[in-house]
Amino acid sequence: MSTPRKALVAGAHGIIGRTLTDHLRGLGGWDVVGLSRRGGPGSLAVDLLDSADTSAKLADHRDATHLFYAAYQDRPTWAELVPPNVAMLENLVDALDGSALEHVSLMQGYKVYGAHLGPFKTPARESDAGHLPPEFNVDQQALLERRAPSWSAIRPSVVGGTTLGNPMNLALVIAVYASITKELGLPLRFPGKPGAYDSLLEMTDAGLLAEATVWAATSTRNEAFNIANGDLFRWSELWPKLAAYFELDTAPPLPMSLTTVMADKGPLWSELAAEYGLKPGYDQVSAWPFGDFVFSWDYDVFADTSKSRRAGFHSYVDTERMFYRLFDDFRRDKIIP
Structure with a gap:
């Protein structure tokens, strides 16, 4: 052996x-x-x-x-x-x-x-x-x-992953933002810079x-x-689909700092945690500065991954399905409602 x-x-x-x-x-x-x-x-x-x-x-x-x-x-x-x-x-x-x-x-x-x-x-x-x-x-x-x-x-x-307490978890940013928006009875607005809604992006x-x-x-x-996953996306196409996962309507994008507008939402999250038996506290799920950072990219952010393919790595992940899977995991693990 x-x-x-x-x-x-x-x-x-x-x-x-x-x-x-x-x-x-x-x-x-x-x-x-x-x-x-x-x-x-x-x-x-x-x-x-x-x-x-x-x-x-x-x-x-x-x-x-x-x-x-x-x-x-x-x-x-x-x-x-x-x-x-x-x-x-x-x-x-x-x-x-x-x-x-x-x-x-x-x-x-x-x-x-x-x-x-x-x-x-x-x-x-x-x-x-x-x-x-x-x-x-x-x-x-x-x-x-x-x-x-x-x-x-x-x-x-x-x-994109499911780890808690991490300052750079965009999927969790979107999931918590959507959960709070739904509790308040509001549509899910894209909060980034105007040009960011149509920039070309990718995830891993x-x-x-x-x-x-x-x-x-x-x-x-x-x-x-x-x-990277192997596909590209624009928030203008993906955002309404992510909103639909949470059974939310969308409204026109509105630039706003999540760090600022979410600063007072801790008590509301505590109410959601009590109602749905959620495990993590607000400080473990609120990575708002990172969300603001990514949503500020009003320019294309993507790379050529052909070098790894030429060298022998050929795996691929559909980014839209990745988000749904992560959201499902968050719900299963009682991280979001």
């Missing part, structure tokens, strides 16, 4: 890391250890910003063959994001230096292409020119190019992303890959 591979998953409780951890365990042939600040069942509590703690906690896991890095520390500005997010990865690489490590998988995103700064070249390609710093994704990849035995960089679009299903991440880590070396 062959020796199983051993995976360390940093950021194991996030929308990406949790799905990746479950996927690896479901494959068989992998010994999987999740890493997170909080720890918990099946994961190891480790402060990746503390080099001594990281080294001590990983002393018993230097037989790991693969490191999957999906950890993230938020900060108020782009420049402030660089030091902690580079330091966490560097501390992990230092702790595993000279060990059995074969490959490091780095989770990135379209910020590499400047998607967060404004209109950028689309479709974005892995070979596109870089942009002025600061950008921690770029610095992290440069670190791996110098230090890792081999690496892959995975670049998803907005990720968390399950598809997990599959692609493991594929790249075990089939490629020293390559970056854009990973």
